[in-house]
Each structure stands twice: as C-alpha cells, then as structure tokens.
Amino acid sequence: MATINLSPLSTSSSSLRMLSSYPTQNTPTLSFYSRFTPSISFSSISVRPLTSIKLKPRSLIIASAVKNISEIESAPFPVTPEEFAAKFPSEAGVYAVFDQNDELQFIGISRNIAASLFTHKKSVPELCGSVKVGVVDEPDRAALTQAWKSWMEEQIQTTGKVPPGNETGNTTWTRQPAKKKPDLRLTPGRHVQLTVPLQELIDKLVKENKVVAFIKGSRSAPMCGFSQRVIAILESQGVDYETLDVLDEEYNYGLRETLKQYSNWPTFPQVFVNGELVGGCDILTSMYEKGELADASSSENPSKSLTIYGVAGIIRLLAGTYVLLITSRKEVGSFLGFPVYRVESMKFLACNEALRYSNSQEKRDEAYFVTLLRIVEATPGLYYSYETDITLNLQRRCKLMEGWMSKPIWKQADPRFVWNKQLLEELIEFKLKLKDSPVTFTLISRRCTRRLGTRMWRRGANLDGDTANFIETEQLLELEGFRCSLLQVRGSIPLLWEQIVDLSYKPRLRVINHEQTPEVVERHFHDLCQRYGEIIAVDLTDKNGDEGQLSAAYSAEMQKLPNVRYVSFDFHHVCGSSNFDNIHVLYDDISEDFEKQGYFLIGSDGNILEEQKGIIRSNCIDCLDRTNVTQSYLAQKSLDIQLRRIGVFSSTESISMFTEDYGKFRTLWAQQGDEISLEYAGTHALKGDLVRYGKQTVAGIIKDGMSALSRYYLNNFHDGIRQDALDLISGRYTVSRHKPSPFQLNSFETLSYLPVASALLLGGLTITSVTIHQAGRNAQQYVTSVVWAGVTAGFVALVKANGRQFCSRPRLCGLL
Structure with a gap:
C-alpha cells in the first residue's frame, strides 16, 4: 500500500492511500473510457450445438429470495465500504444477520442490501458476524414483504421464536426517525423591514447549521416529489437538518429568487452541507446510494486519510486545485487477458483553502463549479485498466511498433477516447508519480471526447469536423489462440445543425448555413479514412419532415466525396416498429463491400492472417436506438464469418441457430446500447427489444414510453447543467479569474x-x-x-x- 502526501498542494496534511501493487516508478496513469462490456466465455463452440455462455457470477452469496435460509451460503461481513459494494448487491431483497456465534439476530428487508448491511456494520458491529442474502427479482412492495415473511416463518418453525432484533419494541437494527423539527423562518414577517440583507441571512443560516434543505413546502408536507425525496433521504439517514419553505411568501418573502443568486443554482430543492451547496435531489440521491451522505453530514471530524484506487486527474478552479480520486471500483472483465475495472464512485478533493480570499461573485461562481464537479462524480460507465491501454483496438495495437507499446500507458492511448484527458495533462506535464474450447467474446465502445456532450446540446459537427456522440465499437473474439476484431463507428451527421429544446416533444431541426460546411464534412471523413480505410456511411434517418431535410443536406454534401460510399436507408419506413428482419434489405445492399472490408485476425502463432480494410459508419438522429439495432445486426453477420474462417462453424451454420447463446449475444449488445444511451440521452436506449429478441414486446413498448418521457424531462430541464459539467471537466471551458463570470453573461x-x-x-x-x-x-x-x-x-x-x-x-x- 503506497502513501501519497498532498501537503505540498494543501494547507492540510491529508494523505491518500492507494491500493496498488506497483512501485512508485511504474505507477500507471489511469485513463477512463465510456463503455466496456465484460467478456463472456462460450463453454464450447463446434459444429455441434453450443452449450451455454458462462457469465462471471456477481457473488456466490447471492441467492434467490424464494430459497430457504438454510439453503443459502453465509458470508462474513466485510470491513470497508468498497468491499461491501463488491461483495453484496445494491438491489432490493431480504437478508439475515448472524452474530459471531452463528446465532440469527435479525431478518431485514431493504431496497439497497449493500447499503443496509454497511449501516448495520457501523451501528452494531458486535452483532454482525455473517449474513445470508436473497435478491428479489421484481422488488415491488408485495414481493419484498412476502420474501421477508417466508424467512420469518421458517425461523419461527425452526426455533419457535422470532430473531431478537425483530421482537416488538427492539430498535437495535432500525434507525429511529429524528424528532420532527419545525421549519425555520428567515424573517419575522413579510411587512417587517429587514436591517440585514436577505443574502447575508441565508449565508449565516447555511454556515451555522450542519445541513440545511431549502424545499418546496414544509418538512411534514413537501409540495413536490423532489422535495419529498430529499426529506425521505435525510430522515432515513437520521441526519440532524433544518428546512426552509421557499414557497412561504409570508415569512420567507424573496427567498426563492435571492437563493438562486446566492447559490448560482436555478432549481429546488437545494441542500447545503457544512456551508457548501451539495446540489438537488439527483445529487443527494447519488450520495445516498453510494453511502457518502452519512460521512458528509457526520458531526465527527472528517478522516484525514482516504483509501483510493487511483488518481484520475487534477482540475483548477477559482479557489485552487481539486484532485479526482477513485474511491470504489469493481472488476468487470478482462481485455486481452488484463483485468478491466468499472469506476463505482469518485470524489473530488480540495487541496487548498483559497476561497476565503475570494470576493462574493467568485464565491458564487466557485459554488456552481463545485456543484458541477459533484455531477461529474456521479458519471456512469467509466472503465480503466492498470496494466493495458483499452483505447486501442486490436488491429492498431498489433501494427504499432514494439517500442510504442513499451511507452507509458498515457502515451500509448488514443486521446479521442480518454475521458479524463484534460484532467491528466497537469499530472503528465509535471511528472507526478503515484505508487472443451473456451471462447471469449468482448464488446468495448470508446467514446470520443472532442465533441462531448448531452443529446440536445451537442448535435452535428464542429468546425474541425468532430461529431457529437462519436463512438468506436470493437467486437473481440478469442478462441484457441486466435483473436478476431471487428470495428464499427457511429457519430452524429457531420453537418452544422442544431435542435434546441423548447418544451415541445420533438424540437425543430435546423441546418446551419455556413460557408465552411463542405470543409467540415471533408475534414470529418478525411480523418476517418486516414484511421480506418474505406468508409461506408450508412444514414438511417427518415426521408420526410425535418429529418428528411437534414438527410437531404447530408446526401448533397456526400455527393462531393467520391471516395466515400453513402447509403441512405429509411429505417422507420422499411422496418417499421416491429419488422426487424427487414434490416436484411440494408445488408443485401452493402454486404459485398462489408465483406470486402473484412475484419482483423491473428493466428495462434501470432501472425496477422486478415486485416480490416475499412469501416461502417452508422448514424440516425441521436446515433442511439436505430444505430444500435443496425450495428448489432452487422456484428452478428461478421461473427458468423469469423467463426467459419476459424473452422468452428460450417458454411451453413450461424450463431442464430444456437438459441441460448444467440440470446446472450443479443443481450450483450442491448446492454451496451443502454450504457451509451445513458451517457448521451440520460435514459436507456429505445428499441432495446429489437436487439434482444428481434421484435418488440408489450413490456418493451411500455419501457420505451417511460424512457421517452424521461428523455423529455431531462432534455428540457436538466441537460443544460449536465452540459456545463461536461464542458468544465473536458477542458472546453477553462476557469480563470481574468475573464468575466459566465453567470453574469x-x-x-x-x-x-x-x-x-x-x-x-x-x-x-x-x-x-x-x-x-x-x-x-x-x-x-x-x-x-x-x-x-x-x-x-x-x-x-x-x-x-x-x-x-x-x-x-x-x-x-x-x-x-
């Protein structure tokens, strides 16, 4: 375990412990990537029917809630929060806690098993020896209650009594709600003349109280769902907090508008902890789910050391430097034999106290920037490896010189796909050092950071030809020493266009007439040709309405590029809402060129047998739902060709003939589509059933409807702030004292x-x-x-x- 002393950067002497087996001189720089799908092992593939694909089990101690307690294997209680997150599920279910003598003490029910067990371990460690866990697949209230009752009945039948912790009146295992406090009033009354400015009263209030929640309504009767959620979280954590009703025009007159100016935060509720704005409902929920809220609101002195798994970078704001730490990780698979980890939680650590010397406007700006950093901390879908670079696809990796691969990982990486590239620059600049036949199928998607953003605020291309939501997806197959790789890319239509939200469900598209539009398109495809070879541009947009106008403009520009094949395929018209099989019409059109492009293949002796000579570039409007369906279909076709080339399949066999394995292959692609959609649009992908099952189901239609509504809300009322967070963390916006506040402009x-x-x-x-x-x-x-x-x-x-x-x-x- 290495120790990193941050005292040169900070007035405090906090130290960070990083769990790593690497000596100082070999500590890798951590690079994050937007999507990694764990490898799946085919237990065997031959000319005979395939057996099942073996997925890595999440935990041996997780059992179905319908099993008896006696049938489930017990597991010892971990020590650290990271071990809890890695060992226990965060899903809903029931659990049974045993003491050191293996006596059952308590049977509990929870929406987040890992969080509940961690809370028990902190509050009654002497009674927490081991635990048995049951996950409920469809955790509605009735299902959870029934699972809990079945375990209680089994215990009573076996011992004749209920567990001690479940006896009437026993509050050892249940958090007692704090006594209800009255809501605070900021003024004596609306008509009383104040001698102190309202903003000073707010500042005094948030600094004199540990936790302050500004909500709509009262503590006992919140007036909106978000305020109700905030109150529920604070109550469940037993936090001592104060509340103010921003809608109270009698005793809090002017609070709503003044608080927006004070915090630089436009929505409510707003929660302050230790005098600093934490954020609203979303951020508080994220902190609660990660177990960070109890520590942040604790009345005890904060710990001066923090166990971390890596330093992801540094960012400078108005008040100084913040270091981004990985505080929880989970091994999710491997890439070319090297372990790959998913970031479960991150934390920005302030390294100085320069804020006390800032003026009032700088303090307000810094509060907003810090809130953006908290949004960044909750970024999903980030992956890294200590031992290898996962930004490079297999073909490029093998063609690089041997000396290149001996360089540090940060020098090997493709900067387009390094999420924290901007954060790493200062670390790099100043050389800061920190301590049968099994088949593996891996799916990895690399998100380009050159035009990073949210669905409605990053459309089309910039003047350099970089497009929004540009992602390189690699499908990797490893079998008996053979390694196959297929690359596909997706990206927004490379024109200058916008679709600004305006409360309508589908805002109008507008193509921006610009004299550099032809150069933008040419730059984009020139870059692709240099990197991948021959390009087939597949346009899946509609040919009518606003999409039709955009598609026509795209087609017109593509006619000027004779070296790129442009294929227009109206996905909605041909495939409709359920005719997924009709996508073969597209494949029939491009199959000859697609098969000529080929794939990358390395033989068991390490020699290169095949090279991919080109790539398919797919797009719809968002490059999400229709694109997911199309790319998964092409990936399936290539997988069949690869397995025939290796000799696993005969000329008449395909993966679709093996129902169970084909279903898991489709599920893997559907999950990848969900992850990509979550990062760009904020919801799961639509048309996921087409990828999973080849048709739409009633449940899928309902899920798509809910996702569509969520997208509408996020796009209209949330993504502006999320875009600011991405612009800040990617370096597109640089904080400086020498330029005017963006919040005044x-x-x-x-x-x-x-x-x-x-x-x-x-x-x-x-x-x-x-x-x-x-x-x-x-x-x-x-x-x-x-x-x-x-x-x-x-x-x-x-x-x-x-x-x-x-x-x-x-x-x-x-x-x-």
Missing part, C-alpha cells in the same frame, strides 16, 4: 418564470373546468367558461411560443 433568470407559468396554466385549466361544470346548471356561465378557456388557450400559446426561455440551457459554452 449567460443568466438563467428566465427559468424563474417556469413555476409561475405552471401555476397560471394549472389555475386556468382548473377555473375553466369549474365554470364548465357550473354552466351545465346555469346557462349564464357559458360566457365565463368561453372567456376562461380562451385565456387559458392564449396562455398555452404564449408559453409554447417562448418555450426556449423555460428550458435548462448551458451557461459556459456555445453550441459549436
């Missing part, structure tokens, strides 16, 4: 009208409905009904016409 004040507009709209609808109901008994009310209906309709039209003013927008950077 790009105000979010229009967001303050959203609650007012919503209230007026609901009020108009309510009055209209009431007057219509009364009109049935009194004809004179018809005129009133018509008037109110007209007023409401006019207001709806006004809101729609000014929809952009009510949506979340980035503050730090422009679209291009």
